[in-house]
Amino acid sequence: MTHAPTDRPVLVLNAGSSSLKYQLVVPESGELRAAGIVERIGESGSEVADHAAALEVMGAQLRDDGVHLDDVALRAVGHRVVHGGPDFSAPVVIDDAVLERIRQLSALAPLHNPAAVIGIEAARGRFDVPHVAVFDTAFFSSLPAEASTYAVPRDLAAKHSIRRYGFHGTSHQFVAQATADLLGRPLTDLRQVILHLGNGCSASAVRGGHAVDTSMGLTPLQGLVMGTRSGDVDPGLHAYLSREAGMSIDEIDTVLNKRSGVLGLSGVNDFRELVHRVEAGDDAARLAFDVVVHRLKHYVGAYLAILGGADVLVFTAGIGQHSAPVRAAVADGLGELGIAVDPARNGDGSTGARIISSDDSRVVVAVVPTDEELAIARQTAELVG
Ligand code: AMP
Secondary structure (H helix, E strand, O other): OOOOOOOOOEEEEEEEEEEEEEEOOOOOOOOOOEEEOOOOOOOOOOOOOOOHHHHHHHHHHHOOOOOHHOOOOOEEEEEEEEOOOOOOOOOOOOOOOHHHHHHHHHOOOOHHHHHHHHHHHHHHHHHOOOOEEEOOOOHHHHOHHHOOOOOOOHHHHHOOOOOOOOHHHHHHHHHHHHHHHHHHOOHHHHHHEEEOOOEEEEEEEEEOOOEEEEOOOOOOOOOOOOOOOOOOOOOHHHHHHHHHHHHHHHHHHHHHHHHHHHHHOOOOOHHHHHHHHHHOOOHHHHHHHHHHHHHHHHHHHHHHHHHEEEEEEEEEHHHHHOOOHHHHHHOOHHHHOEOOOOOOHOOOOOOOOOEEOOOOEEEEEEEEEHHHHHHHHHHHHHHOO
16 A cells, blocks of 8 residues: 555654653644553553553554554654753754654653653654653743843853743644634734643743743743642742651652542542532632632733733633633633633633634633644654655
8 A cells, every 4th residue: 555645644652751642643634543551661560661662552552453563654753752851942853863762861761751752662663763851941041141041150050051942832832823814813922821721731922923931940840730639839848858758859749749639639630520629618628719710810910911902812731622611711800911711601611712702802811722643643743754
């Protein structure tokens, strides 16, 4: 069988320490041929010993779906890599030197980059096609210096590559373009505040398609309140907990990453469950919801100031796309700032890209689904030709 280049799919891999998410996507048409996840990799009692074994399981799952990877004329493999550090500001074809550099960046992303390296190694051993790394930080690599610089001694920052990197960049970039398409306006004309609200949450300010600020920082811990992550806290908290509670740095890091956020405040991290509990009158859930919304308003206001006003406020990812109560609460009281959500449009339960502001809202408020895998597939295809 011959395949036109534009029929040939890209395999998108997102390797975590114990999971491997995959999608087989045709970049040009957006056709999703197959998708799935392999879990419990390397865990005791699991039949999936490592990421190489996980690729075999993926192959078997795909065959069950009628997809034979050796027959699809695979064009390339696109790998999601969380941290590109100071080196990578765009997708890159992976060779041994690139892989080594991603490995070295593990110091900046110890929870994420090691798994990506293992996933890339396994996939390069299995698929003899170009492999491309697409970095979550890339879209934010061109942040203005005043936004990316922390006010710490310059020599210390330089020596240890300390700066605001930002994450979820693939999503923010995709949504910025998709929003321009929805509005039928050129990306270059728009000032956008984008709220990516999923398990991880981040905000960005985007002017003319270029990011000018974002809420995540050196690590994905900074900024908005998330499912299990605290987001912004006083930087003095670490020293205080170390002295007063006798906690080690690793313990503090674990508490702030895994046991804080909505989970730490309410006992659940799934936002659907949180909203159910709020509706049932649970006080802890109410406080968690209010803290989430307060922080969101804080960033919306900040980015309106950074941008000198906005043309559009965009909600995306699991919570942003599906939770009308969060969208309503964020916009509540922002009429003076030109933001007014129409309750019927906000609550109508539709799922596609759509406008939810009232006709007299100076700022358009939109819900725009993100698709990081499609974005990775497209960037991969662009690079390998
Ligand atoms: P993501 O990381 O983009 O998959 O988003 C995951 C988050 O979206 C979880 O906190 C889910 O509870 C939340 N979510 C998904 N669907 C809904 C919904 N219908 N209402 C509220 N939150 C939702």
